[in-house]
Amino acid sequence: MENAFSDRITDVPKSFIREILKVTIDPSIISFAGGLPNRLFFPVKALQKASNDVFAEEGNDILQYANSEGYLALRQFIAERYRKQEDLEIPVEDILITSGSQQGLDLLGKTFLNEGDDLIIEEPGYLGAIQAFAMYRPRFHPVQVSEGGMDTVALGGVLNERQPKLLYTVTNFQNPSGISYSDGNRGAVADMVRDSSCLIIQDDPYGDLRFSGTRKISFKRLLPKNTVLLGSFSKTVAPALRLGWLVAPPPIMDKLIIAKQAADLHTNSLVQRILYRYLCDNDLDAHIATIIHQYGKQKETMIAAIKEYFPADVQYTNPEGGMFLWVTLPAGMSSMALFEAAIKKKVAFVPGTPFYVDRKDSNTLRLNFSCSDEPTIVEGIKRLGNSIKGLFYKQEIDRCLQ
Numbered sequence: 001m002e003n004a005f006s007d008r009i010t011d012v013p014k015s016f017i018r019e020i021l022k023v024t025i026d027p028s029i030i031s032f033a034g035g036l037p038n039r040l041f042f043p044v045k046a047l048q049k050a051s052n053d054v055f056a057e058e059g060n061d062i063l064q065y066a067n068s069e070g071y072l073a074l075r076q077f078i079a080e081r082y083r084k085q086e087d088l089e090i091p092v093e094d095i096l097i098t099s100g101s102q103q104g105l106d107l108l109g110k111t112f113l114n115e116g117d118d119l120i121i122e123e124p125g126y127l128g129a130i131q132a133f134a135m136y137r138p139r140f141h142p143v144q145v146s147e148g149g150m151d152t153v154a155l156g157g158v159l160n161e162r163q164p165k166l167l168y169t170v171t172n173f174q175n176p177s178g179i180s181y182s183d184g185n186r187g188a189v190a191d192m193v194r195d196s197s198c199l200i201i202q203d204d205p206y207g208d209l210r211f212s213g214t215r216k217i218s219f220k221r222l223l224p225k226n227t228v229l230l231g232s233f234s235k236t237v238a239p240a241l242r243l244g245w246l247v248a249p250p251p252i253m254d255k256l257i258i259a260k261q262a263a264d265l266h267t268n269s270l271v272q273r274i275l276y277r278y279l280c281d282n283d284l285d286a287h288i289a290t291i292i293h294q295y296g297k298q299k300e301t302m303i304a305a306i307k308e309y310f311p312a313d314v315q316y317t318n319p320e321g322g323m324f325l326w327v328t329l330p331a332g333m334s335s336m337a338l339f340e341a342a343i344k345k346k347v348a349f350v351p352g353t354p355f356y357v358d359r360k361d362s363n364t365l366r367l368n369f370s371c372s373d374e375p376t377i378v379e380g381i382k383r384l385g386n387s388i389k390g391l392f393y394k395q396e397i398d399r400c401l402q
């Protein structure tokens with residue numbers, strides 16, 4: 001049977017995070033490993049009402065096949081939001097509803113990547129993007145991101161040496177690191193890409209979850225013809241809906257629609273109508289404000305606990321939004337070894353390794369702050385701090401005994 005599988009599927013690793021989440025099913029473990037929005041904020045009653053209303057009022061048509069582009073009213077809602085929030089005029093024809101933004105990544109891979117094509121990915125980068133693109137067997141070129149954005153010297157090097165087709169970015173509150181690109185960095189990246197044939201993918205599932213600072217300029221404004229935007233309702237409404245979208249100019253959209261039709265004909269149209277009804281009858285911005293108020297407090301609590309319980313030479317990002325922060329242990333420490341030690345103290349996180357395309361171990365790790373309440377965050381960070389100190393002393397003793 002082994003020989004029956006395609007090279008494509010054989011080469012792509014299983015999602016490491018899903019493997020880790022299996023360990024964290026034990027309820028006594030405090031988990032900062034998941035990448036989930038907080039279930040307490042899912043608008044259960046409002047979605048239930050929207051669903052009942054759609055069934056009661058919209059008749060048999062809602063159960064029929066629908067068009068591949070997606071429900072027009074929902075696409076108009078998305079266009080209007082871009083206009084209001086970012087002063088971006090997006091024609092509704094440039095918007096394709098996808099089954100989560102994850103499907104947008106797959107469609108882009110299908111549409112653009114031949115085997116061996118060059119693709120720039122952030123380092124560390126979103127694991128789901130690495131997995132989605134890996135299916136098309138490109139050559140990955142990781143370019144480092146840190147506070148403030150992408151390393152433009154390294155980016156220039158790749159742009160000069162190769163002809164990358166795609167540059168994948170998560171410019172706001174990046175998964176996994178929580179960093180955001182500054183306006184200056186966005187401008188510099190856009191200037192470098194402007195004269196190339198490279199297309200920027202700006203994947204933005206977290207942009208609305210800002211709890212401090214100000215909104216930054218979109219690549220869509222800086223490079224309208226060379227940018228594809230991805231958005232999602234997963235973090236603002238609920239991920240189970242599997243509703244996201246993709247914004248692309250006409251020549252690209254034509255091809256993406258072919259890829260979409262081949263993949264699933266169209267995104268679940270019943271769910272699109274239910275979500276649209278929910279959006280008409282409820283104030284999405286008020287709902288998001290509730291979420292970010294809580295996430296902001298949880299992030300502050302995590303940062304305060306890190307300051308108190310982690311050794312001083314551990315570094316960490318301090319995001320202005322989103323769901324994650326990124327920790328860098330002193331050089332030479334292994335976050336895989338820390339994971340083993342931390343599980344014994346009943347606290348979990350995601351080691352940094354799967355967020356790199358080419359590493360077996362790293363001294364970095366991702367912490368999620370959206371899913372735990374504040375007392376749990378303090379207790380978990382205390383346990384993690386103790387695990388770091390324990391591992392550090394063990395390494396020192398091992399070194400002395402060598």
Ligand SMILES: Cc1ncc(COP(=O)(O)O)c(C=O)c1O
Binds near residue numbers: 099242
């Ligand atoms: C950066 C990034 N892109 C895309 C996704 C997928 O989101 P969706 O639920 O819209 O498919 C995620 C999910 O965590 C993500 O972090």
